[in-house]
Amino acid sequence: MDNKLKTRPIVAREAGLMPRGVERTSFTNFLFWILPWTALLCFGVYAIYLCLADGLWHTNMDNRFAFGLWIFLDLTVIALGAGAFFTGFLLYILRRKELKAVINSAVVIGLICYSGAVSILMVDVGQPLRAWFTFWHPNTHSMLTEVTFCLTCYLTVLIIEYIPIVLKNRQLRQIPKFLVFEFELHKLMPVLAGIGTFLSFFHQGSLGGLFGVLRGRPFAFREELGIWPSTFFLFVLSAAAAGPSFVMLTTWLVQKISKKQLVKPEVMQFLGKVSGILLIFYIMLKSVDTLIWINSTSPSEGFPAFEFYARKSFGTWILLTEIIAFGLVPALMLLNKKLRARPVFLYGAGLLVCCGIMLNRFVMTIQTLALPTLPFDEFMSYIPSWEEAAAFLAVIAYGVVLYSFTFRYATLFPQERELQQIQRG
């Protein structure tokens, strides 16, 4: 039997690793798809090496822009990766079984987002070998400490959640120990989903909270609600709203690239509906928060709010775009059943939601730091260096490579086989 296996062509052996009954592109095509991304990944790793070996002078960050492209994109991917915890919460805690169709994909997206963000953070701190200091000597009054602890724990949870997806590979599940472990681990998913929800609530919130407590940056500073500033809750809600939209968009993208239907339209529409409901709440609270900030918080700090929007590059258009074009408009599109049923509106709205979260995180990091706060201070701009850009492109390339391999060799969309049969029939 072994001899027979050895003499089988490599293509046949490779096909034996794929899920049964689903079509995948040829191994050669797959290599052609993977190679450019791998090259980009290598290029980014080289840029990371430069930053770690030579120092952070390779970046254009300085004392003013201590947060640059990396933190802005880290916040964005962490918010977009919230689809993993929120889909898990809806499936395992609220028992919305239709989401079983996308949970594996949501977990992989979450893992990519969080592992990518943590990797970039390790470069950003400049001394990754001393990263353990934050755990060993935690400053319990710091929002960043909460973020570090929750992020690390949640990444551990995501890795554990990813294990059953890998072990369910057709060849790996032939090994009884792997099969049994995958089965038992899968049974405990509700516990992990609960832990993930708890951790995500705190780290998404603390990421927002760390801007809200910046009294020296009145553009970002917000009044406290309980022990946290309002940005804590706005970050949690916005991430929960954007996560399902991102899961929906990535699924649509994978469907387009693979030219197959992977998920039933009802599932996509449900994700859109969830995103729409959360987004409308977020927009309402964001609007109230902005009004309080304009009329009370900012003036009480000695800054008329509209002074912050007097700069050419960051005028009031940015606020209106965030709240109306990337907030209210997609929320109304997603809440309307007829519009939601039309793919152009569903995915268009999803794209607007994701753009909205990106703009919000950009405003909170870059705009906050660009604006002057002292009389002798001036508006400053910041352009990231190629090393910064390349390092983050590496995260995107890593994400594409990991997702592509998982899609090819594991079952990311359990409905795929059935949907292919229906299409053929």
Place this chain on the structure above:
Amino acid sequence: MFPFVYEFHWTPGHIIFLGVFFSVFGMIIVTLINAMLRSRKDFRFKKAGAILWKTDFEDLPKFARACRHEFTGEAEHRVCDNGFNCGTCEAHQTFLAQQKAEINSDISQSDIFGFTMPPDRMYHRGHTWVKKMEHGAGSDTDDGTYIVGIDDFGNRLIGKPERVSLSEIGSRIEANTAGFIFEKAGAHLRILSPISGEVIEHGGNDKEWYLKVKADDSTNGMAHLLRGAEIRPWITREMERLQMSLATSKIGFTLADGGELLPDMNRHYPNVDWDAVWGEMFLEA
């Protein structure tokens, strides 16, 4: 982080924050250890086969999991969530109690759409059959010995396997776990055992059966097997399933109504992804 670490303070902030962190971290570790211990226990009690069937069953398309009472028209669009384990299904008992006389009537016809499906045996949904051993004319011995084979539908679909691995003599097999493994055209296909029991003899290609099994229980352990008037509508459904499986973009043919399945089909249609078709029809994910 710990009381012995420099800068640790016995303040509410430290205690609450680190308390919550250690609790969460502890829960993650305990969950992982729990999964490992449970797997060790499953492994020790040889539950891997049953787990494989359970996970395979969950991954089967709904059409493949249709309830047997849907075939006979007793139920409309009923999907099984119980691993075809009718013995523990409450609805099955209710259906049996309400069953019309003709469903239980003795069906003597063995030719169904060109397949030879003798009514003297019971059929598993994974295309195996089980038949009580006959101990010669006049013998009234019932020692619980059964023979297990693959049905005509399965035989024609897979043809002559290149290699067959049978469960060892003296070993126990469980219903819905691998009774034997077929290898053909690079595919490894596990064929589900229809009953639980001890393997006492091997058959093979020269005989009509593959295993002789001393069954655990001759009545309760067979509740999930199809019999009598259920066989024809089941085969009709299997033909539909096969048609769906075969309808790939490459094949360009469909089975015509009323046609008979050719023996050793994969030889006639080499472009078909037979690994997928066999997996589908023999209920393997």
